[in-house]
Amino acid sequence: MPDALELLKTRRSIKPIELAGPAPSAAEIETLLMVAARVPDHGKLVPWRFIIFEGEARTAAGAAIVAAFRAKYPQATPEQAEAERTRLARAPLVIAVVSRAGPHVKIPEWEQVLSAGAAAMNLVLAAHALGYAASWITEWYAYDRGVLDALGLKENERIAGFVHIGRPKQPPEDRPRPPLTEIATRFKS
Numbered sequence: 286m287p288d289a290l291e292l293l294k295t296r297r298s299i300k301p302i303e304l305a306g307p308a309p310s311a312a313e314i315e316t317l318l319m320v321a322a323r324v325p326d327h328g329k330l331v332p333w334r335f336i337i338f339e340g341e342a343r344t345a346a347g348a349a350i351v352a353a354f355r356a357k358y359p360q361a362t363p364e365q366a367e368a369e370r371t372r373l374a375r376a377p378l379v380i381a382v383v384s385r386a387g388p389h390v391k392i393p394e395w396e397q398v399l400s401a402g403a404a405a406m407n408l409v410l411a412a413h414a415l416g417y418a419a420s421w422i423t424e425w426y427a428y429d430r431g432v433l434d435a436l437g438l439k440e441n442e443r444i445a446g447f448v449h450i451g452r453p454k455q456p457p458e459d460r461p462r463p464p465l466t467e468i469a470t471r472f473k474s
């Protein structure tokens with residue numbers, strides 16, 4: 286288990302297709318969700334929730350993605366449509382982070398959305414801390430109303446991310462990061 290700061294300094298996303306099994310155990314999934322839920326949350330509104338896709342349920346959800354793809358791209362070949370069935374089955378475990386931000390008398394909706402982002406990031410980091418790797422993606426189906434209905438999202442709910450989790454098949458290469466001189470300034474009076 287890596288040291289916390291080392292983990293934060295070295296984390297990288299791994300493509301879903303490069304995430305192998307075995308999937309996290311039920312106890313590990315509980316840990317992942319507990320950490321994901323432990324985020325700053327102005328007003329304690331819990332403006333997010335999680336949907337777990339594991340085992341056969343991953344391809345069952347894929348049926349809705351295939352149907353939406355066919356409706357969206359009627360010219361697509363049957364093979365192209367069929368390939369969509371495995372969208373959520375590339376990694377052994379996928380956890381959708383659902384934002385349920387909405388108008389509130391005191392708490393801006395923006396802050397509720399940020400809290401969902403924090404939950405997704407905590408989930409990614411918890412996966413890494415348990416020795417897994419992760420990929421936080423959305424892709425087209427996160428924005429398709431037909432898919433969202435089939436996955437049980439209400440009108441006001443949005444996908445913050447489908448966090449794919451598994452074992453990295455190979456260690457990741459690093460990618461360039463923005464120089465701190467370009468993204469951080471010291472305020473001067």
Ligand SMILES: Cc1cc2nc3c(=O)[nH]c(=O)nc-3n(C[C@H](O)[C@H](O)[C@H](O)COP(=O)(O)O)c2cc1C
Nearest residue numbers: 296297298299420421422423424425445446447460
């Ligand atoms: C909300 C959100 C949605 C994302 N959706 C996608 C996506 O659909 N496809 C993709 O390749 N990367 C997506 N990314 C980017 C990856 O999560 C990842 O940050 C990127 O591949 C860079 O890798 P790194 O995390 O190792 O820096 C998304 C990131 C965020 C925050």
